[in-house]
Amino acid sequence: MLHTINKSPFESNILETCIRFVQPGDPILFIENGVYAVQAHSRFAPMLEGIREKNPVYALQPDLSARGVTSLIDGVKTVDYEGFVDLVEKHKVNNWL
Amino acid sequence: MLHTINKSPFESNILETCIRFVQPGDPILFIENGVYAVQAHSRFAPMLEGIREKNPVYALQPDLSARGVTSLIDGVKTVDYEGFVDLVEKHKVNNWL
Amino acid sequence: MDVKKILHVMRHAPHGTVYTYEGLEMILMMAAYEQDLTVVFIGDGVYALKKEQDTTDIGVKGYARTFAALGDYDVEKLYVDRISLEERGLTEEDLEVGVEILDSETIGRLMKEQDVVIHH
Amino acid sequence: MDVKKILHVMRHAPHGTVYTYEGLEMILMMAAYEQDLTVVFIGDGVYALKKEQDTTDIGVKGYARTFAALGDYDVEKLYVDRISLEERGLTEEDLEVGVEILDSETIGRLMKEQDVVIHH
Amino acid sequence: MKIGILLKQGPYNHQASDTAYKFAEAAIRKGHTVDAVFLYNDGVINATKLMDPPQDDRHIAERWSDLNREHGVEILACIAASKRRGINEDVMIKGGAITGLGTLTDIAIRNDRLITFGD
Amino acid sequence: MKIGILLKQGPYNHQASDTAYKFAEAAIRKGHTVDAVFLYNDGVINATKLMDPPQDDRHIAERWSDLNREHGVEILACIAASKRRGINEDVMIKGGAITGLGTLTDIAIRNDRLITFGD
Numbered sequence: 001m002l003h004t005i006n007k008s009p010f011e012s013n014i015l016e017t018c019i020r021f022v023q024p025g026d027p028i029l030f031i032e033n034g035v036y037a038v039q040a041h042s043r044f045a046p047m048l049e050g051i052r053e054k055n056p057v058y059a060l061q062p063d064l065s066a067r068g069v070t071s072l073i074d075g076v077k078t079v080d081y082e083g084f085v086d087l088v089e090k091h092k093v094n095n096w097l
Numbered sequence: 098m099l100h101t102i103n104k105s106p107f108e109s110n111i112l113e114t115c116i117r118f119v120q121p122g123d124p125i126l127f128i129e130n131g132v133y134a135v136q137a138h139s140r141f142a143p144m145l146e147g148i149r150e151k152n153p154v155y156a157l158q159p160d161l162s163a164r165g166v167t168s169l170i171d172g173v174k175t176v177d178y179e180g181f182v183d184l185v186e187k188h189k190v191n192n193w194l
Numbered sequence: 195m196d197v198k199k200i201l202h203v204m205r206h207a208p209h210g211t212v213y214t215y216e217g218l219e220m221i222l223m224m225a226a227y228e229q230d231l232t233v234v235f236i237g238d239g240v241y242a243l244k245k246e247q248d249t250t251d252i253g254v255k256g257y258a259r260t261f262a263a264l265g266d267y268d269v270e271k272l273y274v275d276r277i278s279l280e281e282r283g284l285t286e287e288d289l290e291v292g293v294e295i296l297d298s299e300t301i302g303r304l305m306k307e308q309d310v311v312i313h314h
Numbered sequence: 315m316d317v318k319k320i321l322h323v324m325r326h327a328p329h330g331t332v333y334t335y336e337g338l339e340m341i342l343m344m345a346a347y348e349q350d351l352t353v354v355f356i357g358d359g360v361y362a363l364k365k366e367q368d369t370t371d372i373g374v375k376g377y378a379r380t381f382a383a384l385g386d387y388d389v390e391k392l393y394v395d396r397i398s399l400e401e402r403g404l405t406e407e408d409l410e411v412g413v414e415i416l417d418s419e420t421i422g423r424l425m426k427e428q429d430v431v432i433h434h
Numbered sequence: 435m436k437i438g439i440l441l442k443q444g445p446y447n448h449q450a451s452d453t454a455y456k457f458a459e460a461a462i463r464k465g466h467t468v469d470a471v472f473l474y475n476d477g478v479i480n481a482t483k484l485m486d487p488p489q490d491d492r493h494i495a496e497r498w499s500d501l502n503r504e505h506g507v508e509i510l511a512c513i514a515a516s517k518r519r520g521i522n523e524d525v526m527i528k529g530g531a532i533t534g535l536g537t538l539t540d541i542a543i544r545n546d547r548l549i550t551f552g553d
Numbered sequence: 554m555k556i557g558i559l560l561k562q563g564p565y566n567h568q569a570s571d572t573a574y575k576f577a578e579a580a581i582r583k584g585h586t587v588d589a590v591f592l593y594n595d596g597v598i599n600a601t602k603l604m605d606p607p608q609d610d611r612h613i614a615e616r617w618s619d620l621n622r623e624h625g626v627e628i629l630a631c632i633a634a635s636k637r638r639g640i641n642e643d644v645m646i647k648g649g650a651i652t653g654l655g656t657l658t659d660i661a662i663r664n665d666r667l668i669t670f671g672d
Binding site: 444445446447475476479482483484485486487488495514517518519520521522524525 | 563564565566594595598601602603604605606607614633636637638639640641643644
Binding site for chain 2: 435437442449450453456457459460461463464466547548549550551552553
């Protein structure tokens with residue numbers, strides 16, 4: 001199951017809530033303001049590095065570019081909208097709002 | 098200066114942000130979903146007890162009643178909408194959203 | 195006709211925003227379609243079930259008891275996340291509605307079984 | 315005519331919601347009224363000033379550089395909250411606009427001096 | 435005391451419209467003047483007369499109209515925010531008007547307080 | 554793959570409308586079928602033809618109309634949510650329609666995926 005997160009981890013507790021329920025191996029895709037979670041050196045970087053050990057982590061490149069987030073945590077994969085569609089094709093979805 | 102907070106402390110970081118800037122003695126009024134902050138025994142109760150030592154803490158009774166929040170942290174004063182108006186009359190306002 | 199497993203995730207406190215109320219309207223409508231519905235309360239969503247809500251003075255309609263009526267519409271699977279309840283200083287006795295309290299791992303596996311998940 | 319001290323508090327990340335953009339529109343309009351305006355960036359508001367924002371692929375207009383143009387409208391007092399910047403792993407060099415970085419205590423006193431505070 | 439209100443959220447979707455109204459009512463009851471309610475961001479949706487809530491629910495747009503008629507409170511929607519959201523003169527409630535952000539600045543200047551309700 | 558989209562936020566106010574549109578475009582480009590965009594909560598405001606954004610900005614309502622005309626994507630606004638927010642048949646965009654929550658249930662049943670965009 002693909003989990004998407006669209007809120008900044010600084011403004012919402014949704015990332016911390018979501019990861020309590022995500023099963024190992026399930027991909028997590030960060031979109032919209034959610035992409036700040038994968039920026040290197042932020043307060044949430046250590047949490048994300050922990051998540052990445054159990055789950056593939058993706059971020060939507062158009063949202064990263066729009067926000068000038070250029071330095072990412074190691075191992076985060078970027079996708080465009082077509083890559084987002086591919087993930088939805090491969091997995092059922094759980095869009096955390 | 099009166100500070101108002103209208104979001105649940107569990108869903109937003111605004112309480113933690115706001116209190117970094119509030120000056121000692123300035124009143125804080127919790128309204129709407131913000132009133133969950135003054136419920137006794139929640140995870141945020143110790144933080145609120147700390148705030149209350151430096152700042153008068155108020156909560157809007159109609160919002161407490163609407164949410165069934167009946168057990169409050171000691172020392173929190175409740176006001177109705179007219180009491181809200183009185184606080185606004187006494188102080189300039191800073192409505193944190 | 196396919197029977198789909200559809201999960202509604204209630205995540206917001208009541209009254210501050212309309213999400214829980216309009217979410218409940220959606221659940222009631224879907225209940226007529228004989229799908230396999232589940233409702234789970236996570237985070238501030240658990241506040242929707244708090245006893246003794248009296249919305250008279252804020253001038254809006256209350257609806258906590260409507261969750262209790264979901265059983266009449268054959269929506270029987272109502273679950274509450276244990277950690278969400280505990281960190282809010284609430285217990286099962288504080289809730290208006292009879293629900294089953296589950297741990298994160300069980301809810302996580304339940305989510306993964308669904309065909310459709312809708313957050314409110 | 316009274317001159318009022320008006321503080322705009324930018325609190326949201328750009329693009330995810332319209333608050334920062336419509337807030338900027340409000341500041342630009344108020345600038346014509348010769349009031350004593352201040353803009354402070356707190357929390358995710360600091361992201362609004364991040365360098366190298368390119369909104370082409372999400373299909374919306376960017377506006378980070380418009381904050382840099384506020385000086386042309388005599389809005390000179392732009393402040394950034396130090397802790398907000400640091401916990402996001404950002405430094406002054408990451409910002410598009412020349413701003414002064416202040417600590418919480420200074421911003422708190424600045425807030426208290428205002429006649430009007432508007433959060434965006 | 436003279437009070438201006440800035441309302442930044444849409445009706446029903448967020449409690450802000452209700453809290454702003456209850457606050458305005460209480461202020462008037464206590465003898466204060468509520469000068470204007472300025473609608474910004476999604477707040478402009480408060481001003482559509484096409485709103486048609488269930489019979490047993492409050493009618494948020496009509497409440498703003500009544501506040502204008504009975505107490506002279508100006509109900510003003512920002513034009514730029516309105517255009518983005520499909521609010522124009524044709525759908526404006528009785529007693530409401532569309533105006534620019536300059537008017538909000540005037541409201542901020544001429545009142546003792548400007549209170550914001552939103553999200 | 555057949556995809557349904559649930560959109561829960563209003564245009565311009567939140568990026569959800571933009572992301573949903575970009576996602577739908579990409580899905581169609583890759584040969585999938587986007588069956589319907591169901592508008593709920595403030596999402597119904599996406600469907601007003603009275604929207605009038607600045608010339609140099611995207612026109613969100615027209616984009617939905619175009620998606621309907623060019624690719625047969627149904628644009629459907631929930632009637633109860635619409636009534637609360639002043640959306641009705643008179644202001645509905647070309648290619649859009651007002652319907653009930655039963656239709657969303659059908660969309661959830663008949664598609665391989667139901668994707669939600671909102672806040």
